[in-house]
Amino acid sequence: MQTNQTPFNDQSVNTTGCCAKFNPAGWDAQELHFKDKPFVRASTLSIGHVPLNMGVVYARVQGHIEKADAGDPSQELVMSRDPSAFTGEHLFAVKSPVADEEMIAVSGEFLTKVFEGPYSAVRGWHGQMQALAREKGREPKQVWFYYTTCPDCAKAYGANPVVGLVELA
Secondary structure: OOOOOOOOOOOOOOOOOOOOOOOOOOOOOOEEEEEEEEEEEEEEEEEOOEEOOHHHHHHHHHHHHHHOOOOOHHHOOEEEEEEEOOEEEEEEEOOOOOOOOEEEEEEEEEEEEEEEOOHHHHHHHHHHHHHHHHHOOOOEEEEEEEEOOOHHHHHHHOOOEEEEEEEEO
16 A cells, blocks of 8 residues: 555445445455544544533534545545543544544554454454464554444444454554
């Protein structure tokens, strides 16, 4: 994968009018290389890792990204993690600055793995991502997840694909 590129995010099937049906082709077992890749960083509130205001935060950020014409649906990636049981951190890949949002640049190497299942399986997936890094002879740093569809669309499509990303030390 070229620097700052993500696998193609196929947007061709969208029967919900919300999230496109995720096509995992090209996403599993990838090595992503980021060098000063621009992202919008946002946070959500949680109780026991259950997000409380995710819909509001995502709508705000997506609205600002659209207004700035900074998104690229074919390269869509939102990396999420829970630094604590009360906070979620979300990084939205963009192609240019977005006004009224916190911008950061991400550099690093990441390995990917596609999972299928409910949000409650994330704890086990987290461990699998750490093990994947070690299998490659590297130490894991942060583990992130890309939730490819919202809960309503996952139900409509009958699948909840999630991409794990482990940052390598």
